[in-house]
Amino acid sequence: TTLPAEPSTPAVERTLVLVKPDGVRRGLSGEVLRRIEAKGYTLVAVELKQATTELLAAHYAEHEGKPFYQPLVDFMLSGPTLAVVAEGQGVIPGFRSLAGATNPTEAAPGTIRGDLGRDWGLKVQQNLVHGSDSTESAAREIGLWFPGL
Ligand code: IDP
Numbered sequence: 001t002t003l004p005a006e007p008s009t010p011a012v013e014r015t016l017v018l019v020k021p022d023g024v025r026r027g028l029s030g031e032v033l034r035r036i037e038a039k040g041y042t043l044v045a046v047e048l049k050q051a052t053t054e055l056l057a058a059h060y061a062e063h064e065g066k067p068f069y070q071p072l073v074d075f076m077l078s079g080p081t082l083a084v085v086a087e088g089q090g091v092i093p094g095f096r097s098l099a100g101a102t103n104p105t106e107a108a109p110g111t112i113r114g115d116l117g118r119d120w121g122l123k124v125q126q127n128l129v130h131g132s133d134s135t136e137s138a139a140r141e142i143g144l145w146f147p148g149l
Contacts, residue, residue: 017036017129018081018129041088043087045083049083068124
């Protein structure tokens, strides 16, 4: 006889969160960290960094050639970014829920982008945060932003 499957517990995993230059400029770094911690995730690494063209080319490789790619890179070069590694069960999809939809106008109230972001009428979504979208992306992105972690 086979036993019924146990309800699955999400694996403990790590994700890369970025407070993008708009979020840092607006003084929202602490608010984003607060929401991550209030949700019950653990901060593993936090560092304010000035991104480089090379780092962004690797980070956003999947978007190369799209119309918003160059404006996105220019925006990400416009000031420091707070890079964060957060850990917890299900933190990869969990942080994406905290962040809300990519377009801050459409992001639900209660989310970081829904509560704190809006459309600034620019060519790129200045949507305050980034969060890895899969275990593969998380491993790749953590390696880019925190080599040696
Ligand atoms: P995500 O950040 O919600 O995962 P992605 O599709 O990975 O969204 O896009 C990366 C970033 O590129 C977004 O956060 C946003 O800043 C920008 N972006 C994505 N799609 C568009 C678009 O259609 N117009 C302008 N900017 C965009």
